[in-house]
Amino acid sequence: MKVTAPVELLLVEFPHSEFKGEIVAELVRLSEAGTINVLDMLAIRKNEDGSVEWLEAADAASELAELVGEPSGLLAEDDVEAIADDLTPGAAVGMLVFEHTWATGLTSALREAGGSLIDMTTVPPAAIEELAAVIAEED
Template identity: 30%
Template structure:
């Protein structure tokens, strides 16, 4: 398993009304081998500020073990060289097999969670862009590297001719309706 570029996305939901649509779309992307959810943290904050937290992932056990092994190896390599890499790989694989792969620990998420308004929700998604593996590898073979990345606002698409002003406004309104 080659690991593709990994991205963290934080989404907010005002007065959430979940019907499983987001999970269904992530599953479609997984089945088409487009993206994999390495870890996701869904957080709901009720009107009193009390939290409900749930971890989600769509990695198979085999994928979680392999990815856990690679992450553990990298951590171990940084701590204790080659010996640490071997120990880290074994520990990462064992942990992933036993408890799954949880990149988001409660301590990692609290800074973002504290900013969630009462009676709303947030989702922290750590996704792997599996579709990008061949492209990333071709870029590396050509001596290239990533300098930056980011999502482009629909309003910015007008300037480069990819959307009309009306289309951009509709997309922008769709993306920001819940925040208003």
């Protein structure tokens, strides 16, 4: 697996274990557009009785399996165990590891200039909205 851009792990909780087809369609669109490269994906569900089920993308519906291809091995059973402990019965979590392929050119330019990425943080939209509200109040 050759990675040329930043990689991110995304965890999304679904309180009622409802995965929608629109999610897969959007991931396919982003991948086909060259925006992301899906490296690995799995879904974890905690049943009402506390038992845990999980599914790797390679074992899922054909469109999802095609999107991920051969799983990278970045997500494994120990990840499932770590997430499942905190999961509410009846809920599910989708785990997605993807490469920000849109940043490949920028990453190359930074490396060629002698730079190296030392940190990358995703700022939640709610935090941006809160900050914008504070700035608006100060104006």
